[in-house]
Every structure is written in C-alpha cells, then in structure tokens.
Amino acid sequence: MTQKELADKTGIRPATIYALYHETIKRIEIEQIAKLCEVFDCQPGDILSYEVEKGQKKETT
Template sequence: MAIRIKLAELMGKHKYNQLKVATETGIRPATVSLYYHETIKRIEIEHLNKLCKLFNCQVGDLLEYVDENQ
C-alpha cells in the first residue's frame, strides 16, 4: 500500500518546471523536488492547498492510493 504523489504529471500537463512551482507557491525548491520525485516523508496541508490552487485541481488529482498487493 502506498500513496503516490502525482505532481510530476501535473507539472508536465501544465508545462511547469520545479523552479516555477516553487516560485508560484512559495514552497522551497528542495521540497518541491521531494514531492516531484515522490520521496517526501511528510505532506503538509498548506503545501496541498498551494499546489491545488496553482494547478486548479482537487487533492485527489495530486495524491493517489495504490494497493501494491494487486
């Protein structure tokens, strides 16, 4: 079981790079990189709010539950 972070997909769809996401949201570039590479250990609600606002999306567009047993 895992939570998948789909930031890279949204960035590709909107043609944003990591620096643009960091600049537009105020999230540190290193943190954006952790979300992008799906290596972040703790997800901040504030970051979800900022990312949803930037991409005009719902939380479900950013996060996905994947059952690894299937």
C-alpha cells in the same frame, strides 16, 4: 512549468518540490497541498494517493 517556477508560484521550498517530483517525500503540510491545488486548479485527490508500504501491516481495531 519548471520545479523552480512551481516553487516560486507556491512559496514551497524547491527541495520539497524536488522530493514531490521524485516521490521521496515523507510528509507534506495541508497548506502546501492547498497551494499546489490552487496553482494546478485541482482537488487534493487529483495529485495525491495513499499507498501502504510493503511489509507494513494495516492496523485493525
């Protein structure tokens, strides 16, 4: 599936799909995650991961 096809199926802007593909996206809406999971028949954890950026400290309370 091309990025354009994915954008068409999900209603997510092509620029957002591009940023996801190239791992340059800074934020994503929950609704967009839901649309991607619907198209790919998966769970959010299958397509997303969280990584602390280098030089960024974990906050503790």
